[in-house]
Amino acid sequence: MPIYTPPIDDMTTLLGKVLPVASLGRDDLDEGMVSAILEEAGKLASGVLAPLNESGDREGATWSEAGVKTAKGFKEAYQEYQQGGWNSVPFDPEFGGQGLPWVMSFPVQEMWQSANMSFGLCPLLNQGAVEALLHHGSKELQDTYLPKLISGEWTGTMNLTEPHAGSDLALLRSKAERNPDGTYRIFGQKIFITYGDHDMADNIIHLVLARLPDAPEGVKGISLFVVPKFLRDGTRNDVNCVSIEHKLGIHASPTCTMQFGDAGGAIGYVVGQENEGLKYMFTMMNNARLSVGLQGVAVSERALQAATYYASDRKQGKPLSGGETVTIDQHPDIQRMLLTMKSLTMAGRGLAYEAAFYLDQAKAGDKTAQARVDLMTPVVKSWCTDNSVEVASLGVQIHGGMGFVEETGAAQYYRDARILPIYEGTNGIQANDLLFRKILRDQGEALKLWIADMKAMSTTDKIVKAISVLEKSSAVLAGKSKNPDDVALIAVPYLNLLGYVAGGVMLERIAKADPSKVPVADFYAAHVLPRVYGLAEIVAA
8 A cells, every 4th residue: 555645746836836825925935935844744644644544444533431542643643743833834823823824724734634534633623613713702712722722732623513403503402501700501412523532632622502591593592612621720521522423434533422511511611792603603614614625635635646556556458459468557447537536636626725825815804805715615615525535436446346445545535535525514505505605695796706717717628618608507597596496406516517617727727837737637628527518407407
C-alpha cells in the first residue's frame, strides 16, 4: 500500500497562479512561504497521520465508563499536531491564532483529511466551535475558551441531533433552566456527536442547542450553550458519553451519544442572546460544510493515489494492438477511470479553495464575496462529497477483486467517503438551500453575477456551451418557483449541473496556469462535462 504524498505542486499552483492570494494583503505569503508551510504540514500528514489511517480503522475507538479511548497512536499524533501550532493557523491572533487566510488553511486541512480522515474530524469540529464563539460569544466566554480551543489544548464539538430530531431542529427536546448566578442547567440527549468524548485533549467544550421553558415554539425558541466537560474550577460537569456508534467507516473517530443532566443538570453558559441559538449554530455549520466539501476532495485524492500506484504496478493483459503483458494503467478503460478520478478531484480542490478565498475577502468586508461564499457553500459541500463516493468507488474498481478486500485500503476510502454526503446537512438539504435560499430568494442576482464571471473566464467551446446550458436551466427555475415541490424535485440535479459547469471552468483556469494539466482539463470537457446535458433535461422536464 503506498504512503500518502501531499499534492503540494497542485496546491501551490492554485494558491500562486489561479487564485490571486496576493490581493488579500499578505505580502509575506509569497511562493516561498506558502511552499514552506505546506512542506512542513506534509511531513506531519505523511509521516505521522497517514501511517495511523489503516491501523485506526481496524482498531477503532473504544468506550468504557471511564471514557472513550482513541486508537493506538492517535493521542500522541494529536500532541504532535497541537504542539506544532497547526490548530491555530486561520484564527485571530488576539486569542493566539496565526491569522493566516482561510485559503492558506485549506490545503493544510486537506492534508490532515487525506492522511487520516478519522483524525482530521477532531480539528474540523473544533474549528467550527471557535468560529461560533468568535462571532457570537461574550468577551468572558471568548477569553475563557478561545485561547485553549485555538491552541488545540482543548477541543470543541457541535451538539444538534437528537434521536427524534435529525435535520428538523424544530423538534429538539433538550432543555435549559436558568440558575440565579446567570448560568444554566442543561438536560437531554444528543446523538452522532463527533469526538464527543476522547482522550486526546485536557477538556472538551460542547456547543449545545437546547430550549428554555418560556421559549417560543419551533426553531425561534432554540438557544446555544457552552457546556464544558470540565468546569472552570476543574470539577467534572454533568455530561457523559453513554455509548459510541459502530459505523460503516471513519472507525477511529468516536461518534458519541451524549447525556446531559443525569445528576442534576450540566452547567452551561449561554452564547449571545437567548432564543438566537440556531442563527449562531449556522456559523458553525456553514464553516463545517465547506470543510466537509474539502474532506470530499481529500479522500478523493487518497483514493486516486492508491489507484494510480496499483494500476502502475499490476501487470495484466496485453494491449488490444498486440504485444507483451502490460501494467493495467496502459489499458484505455483504466486510463478513463483514472482520469475521471483525477479531473473530479482537481476540479473539486479548485472550487473548495476558491470558496475559502471568497471567505477571506468577505471577512475584509466585501459583500459580493460574501454572496459568492453563500452561493458556493452548498455546491462545494454537496458536489465534492458526491464526487468523493464516485472517485473512491472507481478506486475500488481499478483494484478489481483486491479492491473489495480490506488489505489494499481501497475499501476503507470508499467506506469513509460514504458519510460525507450525509453529515453537516444531507446533500438534498444542500440543494434545497442553494435553490430556495441562495438563488430564488434574491431572484438569482448572486447567480447571475457568478455566471457572468464564468463567461468572462472561459474560452473553450465545450465550457462556453455548458455555461449556456446552465444559464437556460437557471431560467427554468423562475417558472417553477410558484410550486416549491417542483423546485425541490429538481434541486439535486440542478446543483450537480452547476457543480459540473463550475468544475469545468476551474479546470480550464488551472490548465491555463499549468499547461501540464491540459490533458486532464480536456478529458473532463470531453468525458465528464457532457453530464450537464442530461441534468438539464431533468431540470426542464
